[in-house]
Amino acid sequence: MKRFFVAALAIWAGAAYGQTGEYGGVVGKTLADSKEWWPAPVRPPAGAPNVIWIILDDVGFGAPSAFGGVIRTPAFDSLANNGLRYTNFHTAGICAPTRSALLTGRNHHAVHEGGFSHIALSAGFPGWDGRIPSSAGTIAEILRDNGYNTFGVGKYGLTPDEEATDAGPFDRWPSGKGFEHWFGFLGSQTDQYEPDLIEDNAHVAPDGRHLSDQITDKAIHYIARQKKFAPDRPFFLYFSPGATHAPHQVDKYWSDQYKGAFDEGWDVFREKVFARQKRLGIIPASAALPDRNPNVPAWSSLSAEERKVYARFMEVYAGYLTYTDFEVGRLVNYLKESGQLDNTAIFVIIGDNGASKEGSFHGVINKPLFGKPLTDEEAVRFNLDSLGEVGTASGHQTNYPLGWAQAANTPFKYWKQDANSEGGTRNPLIVFYPKALPHDGSVRTQYGHVIDLLPTTLELVGIPAPSVVRGVRQDSLQGVSLAYSFTDARAVSRHTEQYYYIFGARSVYKDGWKAETYHHPDIIDLTRPGGGDSTKYGWDKDVWELYDLSSDFNERIDLASRYPDRLAELKRQFDADAVRYHIYPLIDWADVLKRRFHNNVKPFAGGPAESRLAVGSGDAAAGSGGTGPKDAAAGSGAASGSVSGGVRPGGSAAGQMGPGVKPAAGTRQNQ
Structure with a gap:
């Protein structure tokens, strides 16, 4: 007994x-x-570094100076010059699909994020319901369970609308997906001065400062607090500013630095950037610049009024990107001054898709995209009359016109949402970890995708992919680690197949070949009178194209008629992927706007509803709440004018982080 x-x-x-x-x-x-x-106690592997993932929003490949653009990004320049530049890295083509794939290491339909988690942009099918399953653990969950502290700031974008209130449930908030602390917003976009803010599991009131200023302070605060109480424990930080998604809002201190810089227009901009990209070795010396997209007029054909309005849109956008870079530099400077930079691996994805086409033909200041379309004359006059609001706190929907979107995507065609194109899906990647990786700014051309970053990070820090997370058996990772390319610039790509699908636009890549189709109606069609006419468009009218990206990286020469068998093979592969990853049923923007489907769960009274759509009207502030006094230590160690990323090998320190003094903290800008 x-x-x-x-x-x-x-x-x-x-x-x-x-x-x-x-x-x-x-x-x-x-x-x-x-x-x-x-x-x-759970401990990380010996010597495991801190890890920071930085992902920007709606930044085209040709915008930042780090990849040949003419918009100044000195912090990114410094990280790239002291790290590695990846020029063949891809996103999903729009924000929520990219972010779900990034955080889980799995394709976005496989984790149920075919569209968005928003009520009107999700559907009751396995690949479309907008609810990431527990069988797809995030990088934050994996690192937390292996001894890391995990923080996130900025945009999350993956919480279903009806769950985004202070009543929860919270299993699909960042706190339910592995982040011990989060400060930012749950939706796809938010006003930069009146953001729909949360901290951890509750909404809080904004303090009037620009959102990027607030999230950088909070990131520094989280890191400083950990360094004080657990200095030997590594951290993971997901730094995800709302920039440069609409609304383009930034203090005039930044936008006015570009006064007159874009008066020559988007055609000259493209030519300048293209030449710079060749000089930097970002693109082949033999490359040719594609023609303007069919719906982009020549700059010389515009009226004086149009040129005035459109140039100001781009001045604001450029200032917005430079200011965002400044805040990243402030974070990096803090790490350097606190002695943590050398033991921190930083991955920077400059954009979660290509530059945005959601500003449509004439740009947007306050008119919701899903409102009644204006005529061309009405749109130009409306914007001219409201020009003083562009970039300010009053410009709640500010977004530039299509011509600038293609220019920012140089050297590619098309733009955000166009999952058929490199312009919609190819974004710059910087990998910075000089303690263990090459730090000469060299270029890597291996094919990569956002699903590769999770396995890359796990290999770098020495943690195997788990079979179980929090008691739930895990689906297999679908990404391929890029670590093989860190020390071998000529290594053969290991990521050899990849599908893309965003609301009708679709493509499939295999071993350097790519089949694609630009599906109509798209968002641009639907902003024009009669643009949603189902007799003009449809699945049976889609035309497939074929490109050899190994010799034609920016998709200039359609080979569909020359190699019909190869095209047919790739189309069969897309069909197989559509079944395997739950892409079917095919859903396009016409389905969305006609409300043929929607999540039938109603949001709680007072909660965010369709005002949080990814495109269209601005975000409604949710919850009143309140914040305590700002931690005096937050950001106190950041020298905003110092150098980021150390010293460039063989030369002097890189240039100043910002072109001048930051506007006074705690003051409301653009009043």
Whole structure:
């Protein structure tokens, strides 16, 4: 009986310690008969570095100076010059699909994010319901379970609307996906001065400063607090500003630095950037610039009024990007001055898709995209009359016109949402970790995709992909680690196949070949009178094209008629992928706007509703809440004018982080 009783106690003790297995001690009837045992604390691998993922929003390949653009990004320049530049890296083509794939290491339909988590942009099908399953653990969950602290700031974009209130449930908030702390917003876009803010599991009131200023302060605060209490524990930071998604809002201090810089127009901009990209080795010396997209007019054909309005849109956008770079530099400077930079691996994805076409033909200041279309004359006059609001706190929908979107995507065609095109899906990647990786700014051309960053990070820090996360068996990772390319610029690409699909636009890549089709109606069609006419467009009218990206990286020469068998093979592969990853049924923008489908769960009273759409009307502030006094230590160590990323090899320190003094903290800008 005694033996049975002791065995029963031992079984009970093992159950009490829960999921991790048997109890390692002895439980007797008395303390003298017992032997204590404590589970070993979870520790990261020895020497595991801090990890920072930075992802910007709606930045085209040809915008930042780090990849040949004419918009100044000195912080990114410094990281790239002291790290690696990846020029053949891809996103999903729009924000939520990209972010779900990035955080999970799996294709976006495979984790149910075919569209968005918004009520009107999700559907009751396995690949479309907007609810990331627990079987697809995030990078934050994996690192947290392996001894990291995990923080996130900025845009999340993956919480279903009806769950985005202070009542929860919170399992699909960042806190339910592995982030121990989060400060930012849950939707796809938000006003930069009146953001729909949350911290951890509650909404909080904005303090009037630009959102990028607030999230940088909070990121520094989280890191500083950990360094104080657990200096030997590594951290993971997901830094995801709302920039440069609409609304384009930034203090005039930044936008006015570009006064007159774009008066020559988008055609000259493209030519300048293209030449710079060749000089930097970002693109082949033999490359040719594609023609303007069919719906972009020549700059010389525009009226003086149009040129005035459109140039100001781009001045604001450029200032917005340079300011965002400044805030990244402030974070990097803090790491350097606190002695943490050398032990921090930083991955920078400059954009979650190509430059945005959502400003349509004439740009947008305050008119919701889904409102009644204006005539060309009405749109130009409306914007001219409201020109003083572009970029200010009053410009709640500011977004530039199509011509600038293609220019920012140089050297590619098309733009955001166009999952058929490199212009919609190819974004710059910087990898910075000079302690262990090359730090000469060299270029890597291996094919990559956002699903590759999770396995890359795990390999870098020495953590195997888990088979179980929080008791849930995990689906296999679908990404391929890029670590093989870190020290071998000529390594053969290991990511050899990839599908793309965003609301009708679709493509499939295999071993350098790509089949694609630009589906109509798209968002641009639907902003024009009669643009949604189903007799003009349809699935049966889609025309497939074929490109050899190994010799034609920016898709200039359609080879469909020359190689019909190869095209047919790739189309069969797309069909197989559509079944495997739950792309079917095919859903396009016409389906969305006609409300043929929607999530039938109503949001709670007072909660965010369709005002949080990815495109269209601005975000409604949710929840009143309140914040405590700003932590005086937050950001206190950041020298906003110093150098980021160390010293360029063989030369002097890189240039100043920002072109001048930051506007006074705590003041409301653009009033």
